[in-house]
Structure formats: structure tokens, C-alpha cells
Amino acid sequence: TQLLEQSPQFLSIQEGENLTVYCNSSSVFSSLQWYRQEPGEGPVLLVTVVTGGEVKKLKRLTFQFGDARKDSSLHITAAQPGDTGLYLCAGGGSARQLTFGSGTQLTVLP
Amino acid sequence: DAGITQSPRHKVTETGTPVTLRCHQTENHRYMYWYRQDPGHGLRLIHYSYGVKDTDKGEVSDGYSVSRSKTEDFLLTLESATSSQTSVYFCAISESEGKQYFGPGTRLTVT
Numbered sequence: 489t490q491l492l493e494q495s496p497q498f499l500s501i502q503e504g505e506n507l508t509v510y511c512n513s514s515s516v517f518s519s520l521q522w523y524r525q526e527p528g529e530g531p532v533l534l535v536t537v538v539t540g541g542e543v544k545k546l547k548r549l550t551f552q553f554g555d556a557r558k559d560s561s562l563h564i565t566a567a568q569p570g571d572t573g574l575y576l577c578a579g580g581g582s583a584r585q586l587t588f589g590s591g592t593q594l595t596v597l598p
Numbered sequence: 599d600a601g602i603t604q605s606p607r608h609k610v611t612e613t614g615t616p617v618t619l620r621c622h623q624t625e626n627h628r629y630m631y632w633y634r635q636d637p638g639h640g641l642r643l644i645h646y647s648y649g650v651k652d653t654d655k656g657e658v659s660d661g662y663s664v665s666r667s668k669t670e671d672f673l674l675t676l677e678s679a680t681s682s683q684t685s686v687y688f689c690a691i692s693e694s695e696g697k698q699y700f701g702p703g704t705r706l707t708v709t
Contacts, residue, residue, distance in 0.1 A: 494640075521697070530602075530688050530700030531641070576640060584629050584648075584692050585656070590640040 490515040492579055494589030501567055502597050509562045509575055509592045517579030520553050520560045521586065525574040567596045601625050602701040604689050610707045617676040619704050621689030623669075627699075629692040630672040632656075632664060634685040635703075641688065647672055679708045 492513045501507055511520070519538045523531035535544050537553035537560065544551045548571075550563040560577055574593050578586040601624030611617050621630060629648055633641040633656075643656030645664040653664050661683060663675045676683055686705050690698040 523700075528703075530690075530703050533697060533699065536697055578641075578698075584698075585631075585643060585646065586641075586698060588633075588640040588642070590638060 490517070490579060490581060490587045492577055492587055492589040494577055494592055496592060497590065498593050498595075500595040500597065503568055504566055507564050507567055507594070509577075509594075510559070511561065511577035511589050512559045513579060514558065515579070516557050517581065517587075518557075519580035520557070521578045521580065522551055522560070522562055523576040523578065525576060525591075531574075531576055564594075567594075569596045569598050572596050602689060602691055602699060604687075604701040604704050606704060607702065608705045610709060611679050612709055613680060614678050617679050617706065619674045619687055619689075619706070621672045621674070621701060623672075623691045625691055625693070625699075626669060627691040627693040628669075629698075630666065631690040631692070631698065632662070632672065632674045633688045633690065634658065634683075635688060636685050644674065644687075676706075679706075681708050684708045 495510050521536045522534045525531040535551045540555045540557045542553045548565045552561050574591045576591045577589040603622045605620045631646040632644040642658045644662050647653045647666040665673045686703050688703045689701040692698045
């Protein structure tokens with residue numbers, strides 16, 4: 489069974505601060521996705537990375553896939569209250585199945 | 599947003615009763631998934647489908663069954679609901695590698 493460990497589990501920061509969320513595994517994944525989920529809604533796909541060492545930027549969010557395709561990070565620059573939510577990483581495997589991390593609950597205080 | 603709906607959105611049922619949750623898509627995607635989300639566990643795969651009448655078990659399939667008689671519909675059935683099945687259930691669809699799109703979820707409470 490492939491496992492993804494996400495850290496930290498909870499993060500509360502002030503508006504304007506930077507933060508990084510980590511997603512680690514001992515398994516190799518064919519792809520890595522990041523989702524954001526708001527209360528009462530389903531997860532929404534933010535980005536997919538498929539190549540080891542790949543870096544993708546989405547406005548103030550920077551996503552990196554580890555060289556060995558076992559880990560990933562999400563860095564947010566100058567966080568805003570609108571960034572508040574549950575961030576989930578998910579590793580792609582066989583039959584287009586995803587293995588999800590347990591999530592990072594981010595709260596950005598104004 | 600992907601066209602995915604789930605019904606019902608909320609349900610309260612008693613232990614031992616059968617329950618069916620429906621996922622409907624308008625995207626004609628081949629792959630459909632059922633997950634449950636519980637605090638501290640993230641999303642865990644229950645069952646998935648890779649085509650009409652083609653389904654397979656996920657990580658936490660015990661106590662659940664699924665059916666897919668049409669491309670657009672994927673049903674999740676709890677034959678005899680238990681309190682441990684109280685959860686939020688999400689349906690997802692996919693056509694390409696790793697990109698899954700989620701429905702709004704069904705909150706199920708088993709009393």
C-alpha cells in the first residue's frame with residue numbers, strides 16, 4: 489500500500505507570511521496532484537506534476553515534484569485570507585487511482 | 599467546473615438499513631470513483647469504475663458495493679449501514695492521468 493505523509497497537519501499564519509507544505513512517501517508516483525478543499529465542498533484540483541524535479545507556479549503558489557518522484561512541496565508566498573482551506577496532495581498510481589495524504593488545514597489570519 | 603452531481607447531499611439513516619448514493623456526470627468521462635473522507639484520514643478510495651459494468655475495489659471496500667449500468671451514473675450502496683460508515687462521501691471522475699474532478703459530497707449519518 490502506498491502512503492503519503494503530509495506535514496504540517498495544521499498551520500495558522502498571519503496574512504503576508506510565507507509557508508511551505510510537504511508531502512512525502514517512500515513510494516514512487518507517476519504523478520502528483522495538489523487539491524484545495526473548502527468547507528462543505530469537494531476538493532478542487534490546483535496542479536498536476538509528472539516529471540521528477542518539475543516546478544510549476546500558479547500565481548503565488550509554487551509546486552515542486554521531487555527528483556525521485558517520491559515527494560512534493562507547496563510553497564505559498566505572501567499568504568492571503570482567501571488561501572485558507574484544506575490542502576491535499578495525491579499521488580498517481582495504477583488504473584488512474586490516487587493515494588491521498590491526510591491534508592494540511594491552513595488558516596490565514598487577516 | 600466539471601458536471602458532477604451527487605444525491606442526496608445529506609442523509610440520516612438508522613443502523614441496519616440499506617442506503618444508496620448516486621453520482622451523475624455530464625462529462626462522459628470513463629473513470630469514476632467513490633471516496634470517503636474522515637478526520638485524520640484524508641480521502642480513502644472505496645470503489646472505482648473504469649467503464650460501464652467494470653468496477654474494482656479500493657482501499658476500504660468492505661460493507662460497500664457499486665454499480666455502473668450507464669457511463670453517466672455510478673451508484674454506491676451500503677447494504678446494511680453501520681455507525682462506522684458515518685462519513686462524507688465524494689464521487690470523482692477522470693479521463694486523463696491523475697486529474698480527478700470531485701462532486702460536492704454527501705454527508706451520511708448512521709444513527
